[in-house]
Amino acid sequence: MTAGPIITPGDDRPGSLWRDAWRRLRRNRLAVAGLVILALLVLVAAFGPWLTPYDFLSQNLDARNLPPSMAHPFGTDDLGRDVLSRVIYGARTAFLVAVLVTAVALLIGVVLGAIAGFYGGAFDKGLMWVTDMTMSVPQLLLVVVINASLKQPITLWMEARYLETLNPIYRNSAIIDFVLVFGSMALISWPPYARLVRAQVLSIRNRPYVTAARALGLTNRIILTRYVLPNAAGPLIVAVSAGLGTAMVLESAFSFLGIGVNPPTPSWGNMISDGLRVWTNYPHLLLAPAAVLAVVTVAFNFLGDGLNDALNPKGQK
């Protein structure tokens, strides 16, 4: 199929809906602030190793629980590790989790939601039943149950595989954490995407331009990918922006509860959890990661709101 401009000479207005939306987004100060904060987060996460003043693991037992100073802007923790460095590494964890979980959830949600909305029938009914069930159970509870019930059998299975094959990959317990935490987070995150995509597809599949495409004899696959899904993208982008923020908070919540990323890998959640125990004596250990998490969450909300207004200009004041 064709893509991009076919005829170029003499055209003076390569206009686009996305360009208009981008222009509206730029005029929204809060959204721009959110975007800038998140861009900084991405940079910090990407270049973390070069930015951190100290190694996030190296302990200095002579400098434990120091308050913020020039040498340690966020102070040090109970093992004398630099808190700023750990917050920066925590950003890598948070970002990795958020992007991976959202990407997996989005993929599942878009594929299932699009098929259900476009073709309907028994598949649609079944999918709606599954999403209803998943969404009606409290998220944290579901993750705790999955982790608690699957961790043991998977560990035993991996142990057995190792004894069979002697492949060292089966000894790496971090993989179990990773798969279980990310897997269970993706599992509870995809139903809202599926429902959103399905609702969008349901309304778009009866638009006249879809009927027009059918009248041209185009196949369902082309109609779905080129006519239906691109027009569902707007609300989906807004949902993804909000979903990334939610995934970060979720990861922190799991780590806080001890079922997420395990120490010594820094995560904002387990830092908050550690800081909470000593916050009366060393408040900076709690405040630093909590403040960063709060700022990032608010930034995602600002961006999500801004995107919503930019992509749906009719709802604007």
Place this chain on the structure above:
Amino acid sequence: MSATLLSIRDLRKEFPVRLGAFGERAATVHALDGFSVDIVEGETLSLVGESGCGKSTTGYCVLNIQRPTSGSVIYAGTDIAKLDDDGMRPFRRDLQIVFQDPYSTLNPRMTIGDALAEPILFHGLAPKAEIRDRLRQLLADVGLSERFANRYPHELSGGQRQRVAIARALACRPRFIVCDEAISALDVSVQAQILNLLLDLQEKYGLTYLFIAHDLAVVRHISDRVGVMYLGRMAELARAEALFARPLHPYTRALLSAVPSTDPRAARNRQRLQGEVPSPLSPPSGCRFHTRCPLARDRCRSEAPALREVAEGQSVACHAVASATETNWENSPA
């Protein structure tokens, strides 16, 4: 007389619907009830009538965009009404449609060039290298410069969009185009442009049109034959000159009388058809027009009149119309 392009026989379409606050009652909409006509190559056949008369359903069923409940549509020796999506695909090239609302029939995320190129490439009607020339020619055919190829639909006016929709229908070099209220949503001065464009294209490419409209005055300019429909049935089918010079069915006469006159003095003194179109959920028995008909008699309430030829090229479905000359119009509305 030229060859028959499409032969439509006893086409029926029923939609099941659910009624009541919880969809507890099932009912059937009889949208199209036994529609038969032969469409002749190169002609423009217009269908007119009020909402619910089944004129748009006819267009969709003929093209198998909506699957007819029963009946046949013979095109090139094949009954296309029985085909599924895959079987229909090769015929889609020849049989095209232009929809009413140019604002919603173009994918807002696709440039005009992409929208026009897609059917050509999909059906393999031109190699990619020749696409540019083909696009330029298509746009020229509908009176647009090639610069429009890079634009998005939202940058175009209603008239320009309808030109693009027509170009898209032309992209596959079709033989037959259904124009479903194709000019109804346009401004008056633009309507005339698009009507003229359709006439030009018909001359140039020998197209056959099924032109669906609610406005008899518009239809007059484009039609060889006109079918007047009421609640899913054909009330009158006649050559355009005959229909406008000597409308025979009481409903045709009522429709003509409802056309606004541009003479302010004449416009103030006319009789109107009373009442509204009954629901197609429970159409009246017998002749479906009898509830509003000034000539209705007992027979009309029980027995549906058949469409029969009463004059050269003029068929009417009415018990009260004996022949073209013997009808008593004393109590008629027009």
Place this chain on the structure above:
Amino acid sequence: MSALLEIRGLTIDIERDTGPARVVDGIDLAVEEGESLGIVGESGCGKSLTMLSLVGLLPNRIRATGGSARFAGQDLLALPQEALRKLRGSQIGFIFQDPMTSLNPVMRVGEQIAEALIHQSGMAKPAAMERAAELLELVGIPSPRDRLMAYPHELSGGMRQRVMIAIGLAGSPRLLIADEPTTALDVTIQAQIVDLVRDLKDRFGMSVVWITHDLALIAGLADRIAVLYAGTVVEDAPVEVIFDRPTHPYTRGLLASLPTLTDRPMTRLPSIGGTPPEPGRRPPGCPFAPRCTLAEAACDAAVPKLAAVPGSDPRHRVACFVTAGEGGRA
């Protein structure tokens, strides 16, 4: 007769991201007591916005930025919202285009009519329902007492538009504004609605402003017609003059491009080439000049003012450099 409504130099702007764009550019219009005025123009010409601005119902980001609109002695554009709200539904009735979406779907039609009466004239509910039944009968709804209890979805499109008209009439307005009230309706129903409004006007002596894109539709209804193009009045004349001696090239083009039942079949309709200018992109001179076959150099340089046509009806005014002089002939 005295002018009930007098609009002078009205300008309306849309606030865009790129700055304000002018949609109504200095409209002068007057409606006399008991007169029916037809406002004709294509989509985007500003005909609806002009009327909405009078009652403070302009959409967000669209604002009246200049001029005045005197209604029964007070300037509507200067009135506070509260005073305008009182005026709406009492002195000025409004009928909207789409009866499907202009009625509240979860409220019985009787209550919707009665509500206007209760809030505007402080009527008690039983009296208001009684009056609502009278109004339904007035607009030609059979068995009106039963229909009071119907929900909008139980009525046909034509019936709903009759209900809208009943609501518009509820406060016995001096001015009824009808904004394309028949566009969504079938042709035979359109004709019924036009007849109904004409009868009601004759009966109650109110003034009617009927906004439409269809010149032919209001030929039998309007006393006078104002033709709008790109936010300006290009011609304003009694209805017979518009149809017998149209003077502005745009009016002539509109009339010529109307399909009628007297044309010969299978003939090309004369059409106006091009499309109207978009708001904010109007040419410096006459807005119609780019599409006008009679345009001269002067037309691109300056905007013609609406002026009386010498030798024609005294109420005949046109905004054209080229044809204004020939209005008396033809």
